[in-house]
Amino acid sequence: MRLLTHNLLACHARACTTTSNNFPLIFKDVQVELIQAEPNPDFIKGFLPKIEWNALVKTARSLGQDVLPEQSPDFSKPLNDEALLNSLHHILLEIHIMEGQMICPNCSHIYQIRSGIPNMLLAEHEINK
Amino acid sequence: MIPTPSLSHLTKEDYRKVYEPAEDTFALLDALEEDAERITSQKVNRAPDSSGKGKLCVEIGSGSGCVSAFVSQILGSSDAYYICTDINPEANRCTDLTGKENKVTLNAIRTSLLESLTGRLENKVDLLLFNPPYVPTEEEEERMAQAEQSIQGSWAGGNTGTRLVDTIIDQGLVETLLSPGGSFYLVAIKQNDPEAIVARLNQRGLDSKVVLARRAGREHLHIIRSIKPTGEDDHQ
Ligand SMILES: [Zn+2]
Numbered sequence: 001m002r003l004l005t006h007n008l009l010a011c012h013a014r015a016c017t018t019t020s021n022n023f024p025l026i027f028k029d030v031q032v033e034l035i036q037a038e039p040n041p042d043f044i045k046g047f048l049p050k051i052e053w054n055a056l057v058k059t060a061r062s063l064g065q066d067v068l069p070e071q072s073p074d075f076s077k078p079l080n081d082e083a084l085l086n087s088l089h090h091i092l093l094e095i096h097i098m099e100g101q102m103i104c105p106n107c108s109h110i111y112q113i114r115s116g117i118p119n120m121l122l123a124e125h126e127i128n129k
Numbered sequence: 130m131i132p133t134p135s136l137s138h139l140t141k142e143d144y145r146k147v148y149e150p151a152e153d154t155f156a157l158l159d160a161l162e163e164d165a166e167r168i169t170s171q172k173v174n175r176a177p178d179s180s181g182k183g184k185l186c187v188e189i190g191s192g193s194g195c196v197s198a199f200v201s202q203i204l205g206s207s208d209a210y211y212i213c214t215d216i217n218p219e220a221n222r223c224t225d226l227t228g229k230e231n232k233v234t235l236n237a238i239r240t241s242l243l244e245s246l247t248g249r250l251e252n253k254v255d256l257l258l259f260n261p262p263y264v265p266t267e268e269e270e271e272r273m274a275q276a277e278q279s280i281q282g283s284w285a286g287g288n289t290g291t292r293l294v295d296t297i298i299d300q301g302l303v304e305t306l307l308s309p310g311g312s313f314y315l316v317a318i319k320q321n322d323p324e325a326i327v328a329r330l331n332q333r334g335l336d337s338k339v340v341l342a343r344r345a346g347r348e349h350l351h352i353i354r355s356i357k358p359t360g361e362d363d364h365q
Contacts, residue, residue, distance in 0.1 A: 005238065008246055009245050010248040012247075042180045043182050046173040047183035047185070049174070049175040050185060075175060076177055077177055079177075115225075117225065117237050121239060121241065
């Protein structure tokens with residue numbers, strides 16, 4: 001699971017659907033694999049407005065990646081900072097979480113990641129119907 | 130002509146656990162290929178440049194991963210991001226492998242429909258794809274099949290064959306998650322009453338129609354397409 005995917009996932013347990021504290025999920029005991037991806041600055045530029053910046057910065061730091069600025073880039077202007085684009089490419093697309101857990105900051109539910117695939121299923125009683 | 134993705138890595142054993150691409154899959158691929166230019170040329174919402182790159186494609190119930198791998202040939206494997214959900218772990222595994230086989234990363238997530246994604250994806254999905262379980266079955270049989278999280282769930286669709294489609298539409302997920310100008314492609318058969326599905330999607334402010342209808346053996350396949358208006362003058 002790449003960090004871009006992680007940036008799109010929130011806890012959907014019954015207790016968490018009405019809070020904003022269900023995101024980002026917190027990594028625990030993760031095994032990371034770095035897999036090179038073809039650089040594509042236009043993809044990064046186009047996709048950035050869909051990213052939750054603060055969550056990305058926080059998650060990257062939890063994995064020892066400190067290069068992203070606290071302040072999000074201005075998405076209304078074309079992003080031409082090459083160093084930042086390279087960092088984003090690496091952080092969003094090349095870091096793969098292969099094994100480990102993601103913990104909801106609100107309800108502490110643990111979601112497992114196995115063979116690079118997150119399991120977001122909840123038991124029937126945990127889902128808000 | 131866009132080639133069908135390579136699935137030579139999947140075995141008979143895999144197809145005991147995961148739906149094997151069939152006529153319904155190929156009808157969806159044909160409809161997508163027909164719309165390739167429209168899908169590619171759509172701008173990405175809020176992106177300051179208009180390269181059209183950086184799209185988000187989400188497939189619900191990706192099974193073998195064949196459809197998303199096909200779309201990656203239309204949108205470009207590194208120009209868009211591909212999320213593939215499935216409740217069946219064997220489908221997650223096959224989707225991941227099909228991506229690797231076809232030189233694209235298909236980001237597999239084990240979940241039911243779009244659960245865990247809906248909060249973050251509002252107005253962000255440029256292409257939403259769903260080839261649902263559409264075979265009318267006894268309600269009880271359908272519930273058991275979905276609960277088993279296995280291959281039976283890939284075809285058992287409940288009374289009119291549309292239980293999961295109803296969930297997606299009635300929860301308002303299509304119009305909520307699509308980006309302005311984004312599109313939703315859905316596979317249905319005659320027994321699902323495609324015209325009624327189109328009418329329901331249109332009631333939700335989407336521009337919908339049947340873009341392909343074709344007989345394949347006993348099935349009368351329909352591909353429904355819904356486009357979310359951009360708010361600009363884009364009526365067709
Ligand atoms: Zn939670």
